Structure formats: structure tokens, C-alpha cells
Amino acid sequence: MFEAFVFYLLATVAVGSAVAIVLAKDIVRAAVWLLGTLGAVAGLYFLLAAYFLGAVQLIVYVGGTLVLIIFGVMLTGRSPWARQRPSRWEVLAAAVTCSLLFGTVVGEMMGAGWAGSARPTTKGQTVAELGRELLTTYLVPFEAVSVLLLVVMIGAAYLARVERR
Amino acid sequence: MQAIRGEDILKPRWDPALRSRALRAVCRGCLGALAGAAAGAAVARLGLRGHPVAVLLLVVVPLGLAALAAVAGGLIVLAGPIGRALRRFAAPVFWGAVIASVLLIWGVAELMGFVGELARVDPVPEAVTAFGGPLTTGELRESLRGPGRFVLLSGLLWPLQFGVVRDLVVVAGVVAFVSVFAMFAIWWERKVSARIQSRLGPMRVGGWHGWAQSLADGIKLLGKEDLIPAGADRPLFCLAPYLAFVPALCGFIALPFGAYWVFRNLDVGLVFVLAMVGVEVIGVILGGWASNNKWSLYGAMREACQMVSYEIPMGMALLVVVTAAGTLNLTEIGELQKSGWASWLAFRNPFTFVACFLYFVAALASCKRAPFDLPEAESELVAGFMTEYSGFRWCLFFFAEYAAMFIVSGLATTLFLGAWYSPLPVRWGAVLAEGGLLSRAVHGLVFCGPLWFVAKCILLIYVQMWIRWTLPRVRIDQVLYACVQVLLPLTMLALLGQSLWELLVPRGSALGLAANAITSAIGAVLVMGAVGAAAYGRMNRRRLVGSLAVEHLPGA
Amino acid sequence: MFAVGLMHYVVLSAMLAGLGILVMVTKRNAIGILIGVELVLNAGNINWAAFSRYQVGDAGGVIAALFGVVLAAAEAAVAIAVFVNMYNNLATVDVDRASELSG
Numbered sequence: 033m034f035e036a037f038v039f040y041l042l043a044t045v046a047v048g049s050a051v052a053i054v055l056a057k058d059i060v061r062a063a064v065w066l067l068g069t070l071g072a073v074a075g076l077y078f079l080l081a082a083y084f085l086g087a088v089q090l091i092v093y094v095g096g097t098l099v100l101i102i103f104g105v106m107l108t109g110r111s112p113w114a115r116q117r118p119s120r121w122e123v124l125a126a127a128v129t130c131s132l133l134f135g136t137v138v139g140e141m142m143g144a145g146w147a148g149s150a151r152p153t154t155k156g157q158t159v160a161e162l163g164r165e166l167l168t169t170y171l172v173p174f175e176a177v178s179v180l181l182l183v184v185m186i187g188a189a190y191l192a193r194v195e196r197r
Numbered sequence: 198m199q200a201i202r203g204e205d206i207l208k209p210r211w212d213p214a215l216r217s218r219a220l221r222a223v224c225r226g227c228l229g230a231l232a233g234a235a236a237g238a239a240v241a242r243l244g245l246r247g248h249p250v251a252v253l254l255l256v257v258v259p260l261g262l263a264a265l266a267a268v269a270g271g272l273i274v275l276a277g278p279i280g281r282a283l284r285r286f287a288a289p290v291f292w293g294a295v296i297a298s299v300l301l302i303w304g305v306a307e308l309m310g311f312v313g314e315l316a317r318v319d320p321v322p323e324a325v326t327a328f329g330g331p332l333t334t335g336e337l338r339e340s341l342r343g344p345g346r347f348v349l350l351s352g353l354l355w356p357l358q359f360g361v362v363r364d365l366v367v368v369a370g371v372v373a374f375v376s377v378f379a380m381f382a383i384w385w386e387r388k389v390s391a392r393i394q395s396r397l398g399p400m401r402v403g404g405w406h407g408w409a410q411s412l413a414d415g416i417k418l419l420g421k422e423d424l425i426p427a428g429a430d431r432p433l434f435c436l437a438p439y440l441a442f443v444p445a446l447c448g449f450i451a452l453p454f455g456a457y458w459v460f461r462n463l464d465v466g467l468v469f470v471l472a473m474v475g476v477e478v479i480g481v482i483l484g485g486w487a488s489n490n491k492w493s494l495y496g497a498m499r500e501a502c503q504m505v506s507y508e509i510p511m512g513m514a515l516l517v518v519v520t521a522a523g524t525l526n527l528t529e530i531g532e533l534q535k536s537g538w539a540s541w542l543a544f545r546n547p548f549t550f551v552a553c554f555l556y557f558v559a560a561l562a563s564c565k566r567a568p569f570d571l572p573e574a575e576s577e578l579v580a581g582f583m584t585e586y587s588g589f590r591w592c593l594f595f596f597a598e599y600a601a602m603f604i605v606s607g608l609a610t611t612l613f614l615g616a617w618y619s620p621l622p623v624r625w626g627a628v629l630a631e632g633g634l635l636s637r638a639v640h641g642l643v644f645c646g647p648l649w650f651v652a653k654c655i656l657l658i659y660v661q662m663w664i665r666w667t668l669p670r671v672r673i674d675q676v677l678y679a680c681v682q683v684l685l686p687l688t689m690l691a692l693l694g695q696s697l698w699e700l701l702v703p704r705g706s707a708l709g710l711a712a713n714a715i716t717s718a719i720g721a722v723l724v725m726g727a728v729g730a731a732a733y734g735r736m737n738r739r740r741l742v743g744s745l746a747v748e749h750l751p752g753a
Numbered sequence: 754m755f756a757v758g759l760m761h762y763v764v765l766s767a768m769l770a771g772l773g774i775l776v777m778v779t780k781r782n783a784i785g786i787l788i789g790v791e792l793v794l795n796a797g798n799i800n801w802a803a804f805s806r807y808q809v810g811d812a813g814g815v816i817a818a819l820f821g822v823v824l825a826a827a828e829a830a831v832a833i834a835v836f837v838n839m840y841n842n843l844a845t846v847d848v849d850r851a852s853e854l855s856g
Binding site: 060061064067083084087088090091094095096098099102103106158159160 | 436465476483486498
């Protein structure tokens with residue numbers, strides 16, 4: 033009962049912030065509303081008993097990616113006189129398409145009928161379990177992701193380097 | 198305009214018209230509350246048959262309000278004599294207030310534990326109780342031993358059986374603690390910086406060493422004009438201080454002050470606290486951006502760079518301890534360190550010892566404390582990202598900074614310095630732990646307890662202040678050089694060494710014990726050396742260089 | 754309605770994904786498009802975590818969501834680097850102006 037209340041609250045915050053991102057005229061406001069969505073999603077992870085995932089979401093997404101996005105906004109400047117907005121018909125067509133997409137996805141999911149999916153099956157994973165799985169079953173993806181992160185670091189540093197003329 | 202006389206500044210007086218108006222309002226409020234209490238008593242007795250909740254709401258609350266109004270009236274009438282008495286007995290008042298708040302917190306915690314235990318152990322079926330809760334006040338009254346068999350007390354304790362009410366009390370306590378601690382830390386920083394700079398610091402307000410200076414500053418700040426610069430982004434400007442302050446408060450959710458003194462014992466407590474420290478960055482950046490001020494923007498960008506970069510060595514240094522402890526749960530990590538000085542995780546092996554210092558340096562930079570305080574560099578950027586903030590909003594940023602300092606010191610204490618345990622092993626005092634109130638108080642003071650945790654945190658904060666006023670400021674490129682080219686390799690080496698140590702050196706082997714003994718000895722020597730140097734300086738303070746400027750002033 | 758089940762999370766995730774695509778389509782600022790991408794990735798991660806809790810019961814979904822978070826952060830880093838380059842060369846981050854290769 034309490035869980036349902038918290039879920040609806042967090043879901044409202046997440047969807048409301050996403051709608052506000054769509055409607056935001058200013059890119060900094062959009063980034064702040066993204067903070068709302070990311071925070072609500074972190075709360076949903078805590079509700080799903082994936083505590084480690086929720087904490088990682090807060091550290092990486094909010095404390096890292098969002099800071100990066102705001103940095104990008106500051107570095108690329110915003111020109112308040114050039115309102116970069118698409119035309120109204122484009123927005124309407126996009127909204128209709130997205131609603132169709134949403135309806136299709138939800139319809140297919142409802143029709144799939146996963147059995148026994150009304151109640152949670154596990155108590156949630158402990159960090160020890162997660163760690164063990166990462167180092168045994170999912171070792172190859174783990175190593176691949178670390179190599180990918182190294183490549184990304186080198187690539188981003190190279191792309192953003194200061195040209196010496 | 199009247200001429201201002203000297204004595205108007207030194208001895209400010211109440212405006213008589215304002216004073217009498219305030220007195221009249223207080224008297225009316227008191228009488229109204231008394232009348233309300235009487236009416237409520239009649240209603241509760243006749244209409245609701247003396248129901249405890251009705252008595253609580255209709256009689257006790259108005260009586261409490263009447264008492265508050267009477268106290269306020271007394272303060273207004275006796276403001277002069279009270280002020281003079283406070284100035285004369287300022288030191289006992291200050292220390293008495295500290296001891297009284299400690300006892301109050303302990304008493305509330307004991308009561309909450311008592312009622313919680315009762316509610317858990319003895320739930321009565323709902324058909325029997327009068328109002329649907331598991332405990333009636335009659336049962337509470339009977340369970341209270343000794344002189345506690347009062348209706349009022351059991352009525353007051355009745356709400357505490359619900360988890361929600363206990364949570365709210367703890368939240369209020371944490372907010373009060375953070376605010377009071379921030380005010381104390383601000384005053385203390387001024388005293389510490391003054392002593393390091395051969396002067397005295399606040400000495401006037403409140404009498405003894407100006408202890409009420411922060412209170413006076415707080416009242417002044419609350420009364421300031423709310424200034425928002427033209428062209429500033431209003432919603433973001435108003436939102437930014439809260440985005441900085443609320444995560445700092447939320448960090449206390451998982452921070453344990455004692456074995457059972459934690460709001461939520463999260464399994465991923467360490468990562469959660471780190472996450473909260475990381476979310477503060479957003480508040481600071483938005484504060485700088487929304488001020489429409491170049492200097493604020495520079496401060497904000499430097500600060501974001503610095504805080505985000507230093508989270509990496511901070512996290513890795515903490516990882517060193519996590520590999521030694523085997524868990525992310527802060528309470529369990531604390532429990533590992535209960536066997537005295539040598540069992541503290543900083544002294545487990547040389548790598549954790551080094552990691553303690555690396556973590557401390559990284560945490561200094563993450564809290565924007567000197568020597569890494571470029572974001573708020575007073576002599577360069579006016580006040581960095583806080584330039585355009587005044588009054589209550591500035592207060593929130595400042596509280597956020599001191600709360601972050603406490604959280605970071607709290608993490609260092611929990612993971613490296615023995616959490617809430619004293620240097621004496623807990624098993625020496627095991628017999629004291631089960632006794633009555635007095636023996637448990639002694640146990641808490643000597644062996645383990647939240648006071649030890651707070652004392653260690655205060656010690657670490659003193660070290661942070663000491664470093665701030667001793668070392669010069671570091672340039673932003675030097676800050677990032679120190680992070681990426683000094684701290685990061687060192688923490689990586691420490692982590693590598695610790696992992697190899699855990700894998701290759703068995704727990705009770707000779708090498709492990711020898712390393713433990715050597716690092717404990719080094720730690721003990723360092724601490725005793727620092728205490729000795731401080732004692733020497735205090736005893737010879739009139740003879741040593743630097744005291745000339747202050748030795749003739751009272752209180753030196 | 755009162756017991757939160759799998760379908761609640763699926764519907765929520767589909768809504769966030771749809772809104773994310775809407776953001777991607779309607780923003781002309783390149784960083785706005787990046788924000789839309791982050792929304793879509795978050796929606797996917799919610800799905801992973803929800804299925805892991807309600808359907809499968811082991812840690813695989815949570816680990817997949819962890820990888821998703823990490824990869825999204827990596828991708829955002831590279832994207833910001835590209836946008837900074839774009840700003841240095843074109844003096845704007847309006848994606849409609851970056852049309853040298855088209856036509």
C-alpha cells in the first residue's frame with residue numbers, strides 16, 4: 033500500500049519531469065528537469081530493492097553525466113535571441129508518432145501475459161551476490177566494458193584537445 | 198534625524214512602544230491558550246470520555262502553548278537582568294547547554310528504544326485496544342517502572358510506538374544537529390583561525406569567548422533583504438541552495454553514529470553517502486550559473502571540475518578499506534573495529550594506513566576546503582559561486598559546506614578511525630553494558646558510544662580547519678595536477694597493494710600481525726606527538742613567538 | 754491497482770521511452786538530443802531492473818542495468834566532446850546547421 037503510493041509518486045515525478053523536458057524552451061531548464069527524472073528513477077531502483085543500482089545511478093548519472101551535460105551547455109553557450117524550436121506541426125506529428133509507439137509497446141506487453149508477475153519473486157540482490165556474479169558469470173562483459181571505458185576516455189580526451197597552432 | 202550616542206551602540210535598548218505591544222500580544226496569547234485548555238478539558242471530559250488522544254490534543258497542547266507564551270513574556274520583561282546574568286555566567290551556560298543537549302538526545306533515544314521494544318514485543322489484538330494501536334496508554338503506564346506512572350507521560354509516549362513518528366523525531370533531530378553543529382563550527386573556525394593568526398577572534402557576544410557569535414550572525418542573516426540579481430534565472434537561483442543543502446542532509450540517512458544510532462542501516466551505505474556527496478555538485482554549478490555573474494560562473498566551473506575529479510581518488514581510497522572489511526554496510530564496518538586501537542582499520546596494514554591520508558586529502562578537495570578552496574577564493578573571485586547569494590540562501594550554502602565536512606569526517610571516522618569505539622577494547626567494559634542507567638552512561642563515555650563518534654569527527658574537522666589556515670591556496674591547474682598525476686596513481690597503487698595483501702597474506706599470520714603492530718605504533722606516536730606539541734604550545738604560550746599581540750588581552 | 758506489479762514498471766518505462774524519443778525529435782540543440790537519449794536509456798534500465806525483480810529473480814537484470822548506466826555515461830562523454838568540437842568549428846550547436854555533408 034505504502035509501496036504503491038511511493039511508486040505512483042516517483043512515477044509522476046519521472047513522467048512529469050520528462051514532459052517538462054519536452055516543453056522546456058531553455059536548455060539549462062531542460063537539464064534541471066533531467067535531474068528530476070534521474071532522481072525519480074534512482075528512487076524507483078531503491079523501490080525495486082536494487083539498492084546498489086540506485087546508488088550507482090545517483091553517483092554516475094546525476095553526479096557525472098548530468099554535470100557533464102551542464103558543462104556542455106555552459107561551454108557551447110546559449111544564444112537567447114535564436115529560439116531553436118521546431119514548427120508546431122512537426123511537434124504534433126512527433127507526438128502522434130510517439131503515442132502510437134507507446135500504445136504498440138504497451139499493447140504487446142499486456143498481451144504477452146507473463147505468468148506470476150504480480151508479486152516480486154526475490155528479496156533483491158545483495159552487493160556480495162552482485163559482485164560474485166560480475167566476476168564469474170559476467171566476467172567477459174565486465175572486462176569488455178572496462179576496455180571500452182579506456183577507449184572512451186582516450187577518445188574523448190583526444191576529441192576535446194586544445195589545438196596547438 | 199537624532200544624533201547617535203555612544204551608549205546607544207554599546208547598550209542597545211528596547212523601543213518602549215514595541216516592548217509594550219509585544220507584552221500585550223504575549224499576554225493575550227497566554228490567556229487565550231489557557232481558556233482553550235479549559236474548554237478542551239471540558240470537551241474531553243464530557244464529550245469524549247477522557248480519551249488519551251483527545252486529552253493530548255485539546256488540553257496538553259494548549260497548556261504547552263500557554264507555558265511558552267508565559268516564558269516569552271518573562272523573557273521580554275526580564276531581558277536586561279537575564280542578559281547581564283548570561284554574560285557573567287557565560288562559560289557555565291555554554292557548557293551546560295552542551296551537556297543538557299547531549300542528555301536530552303540520549304533521553305529521547307532511550308525512550309524511543311523503550312517504547313519501540315514494547316510495541317514490538319507485546320502487540321495486543323486490535324479488538325481489545327481503544328483506538329487501534331498496538332499499545333494502550335494503560336499498558337505504557339504499567340510498563341514504566343518507578344515514579345513514571347503518570348497519565349501525561351504515557352500519553353506523550355503513546356505516539357512513539359509508530360515507526361513513522363520515530364522516523365520524524367529522528368529527522369527533526371538530525372536537522373537540528375546539523376544546524377547547531379554548523380553554527381558551532383563557524384564560531385570555532387573563527388576562533389581557530391584567530392589563534393593561528395595571533396589574535397583572539399570573537400570575544401564579545403555572549404560573554405565567554407563570544408560563544409553566541411553564530412547565533413547573532415544567524416539572526417542577522419535571517420533579517421537581511423532577499424536580493425536576487427537582475428537578469429538572474431529566478432527559479433534556478435532559488436533552487437540551487439536547496440539542491441546543495443538537501444543532499445548534505447540526506448547523507449546522514451546512512452551515516453551511523455553508534456551501533457543502533459543510524460536512521461536506515463543500508464546495505465550499500467557507503468555508496469549511498471558517496472552518492473549524496475556527489476549530488477551536491479549540481480547545486481553549486483546551478484548556483485554559479487543562475488547568478489548571471491562572470492565570477493560566479495568561473496567559480497562554479499572550477500568547483501565542478503574539482504569536486505567531480507576528486508571523487509575518484511576518494512572512492513578508490515575508500516575501496517581499499519572495503520576490500521579489507523568485505524562489506525559496504527557502514528555499521529558492519531564499524532563493528533569490525535571494536536577491539537581497541539590495533540583493530541582500527543587504518544592500522545590493518547600499511548596500505549590502509551596510506552589510504553587514510555589519501556582519503557583525507559581527496560576529501561579536503563571534495564569539500565572545497567583549503568588549500569583547494571579556489572571555488573570560494575575570497576581574494577580572487579569575491580566569493581566564487583556564492584557571490585550573489587546573501588541572507589538565508591548564503592546560510593544554506595554554508596550549512597551545506599559544514600554538513601559535507603561532517604559527513605566526510607564521519608566516513609573517515611567510520612572506515613579508518615574506529616567509528617564509535619574508543620581506543621580501549623570493548624570487551625574490557627562488557628560488564629558495564631548491561632547495567633542500569635549510570636553504568637551504561639559510563640560505558641558510553643569510556644568504551645563506545647555516539648559521543649566518541651562525534652568527538653572524532655570534531656577532531657578531524659579541527660585538522661581540516663588547521664590545514665586551511667596554515668597552507669596557501671593552490672591554483673586550479675595545480676589542483677587538477679595533484680588529482681590526476683599524484684593522488685590517482687597513489688590510490689591505485691594502494692588499492693593494488695591492498696588487494697595483493699588480502700590475497701597473499703593470511704589473516705593471522707606473522708607478517709599481518711607485525712604490520713598491524715608497526716602501523717598502530719606509528720599511529721600512536723603521531724597522535725601522542727600532536728598532543729604533546731599542543732600541550733607544549735599551550736604551556737609556553739606567553740613565551741613563544743606570536744603571542745605578543747594577545748598576551749595583554751583578557752582571555753589570552 | 755494497489756499492488757505494484759511488473760506491468761506498472763513496463764508502462765512507466767514505455768512512457769519514458771516515448772517521451773525520450775519525442776525530446777530527441779523536437780529539440781534542435783544537440784545537447785537536447787543527448788538529453789533525450791539519456792531518457793530512453795533510463796527507460797530501458799528500468800525495464801531491466803523490473804524484470805530482474807519480478808520475473809527472473811537473479812542478478813542478471815540488475816547487472817545489465819549497471820552496464821547500461823556505465824555505457825550511457827561513456828556515450829555522453831564522447832557526445833559532449835563531439836559537441837564542443839562542433840561548437841568550435843561551426844559556432845553553434847544547432848543540428849540543422851550541421852549540414853555540410855548532406856545533399
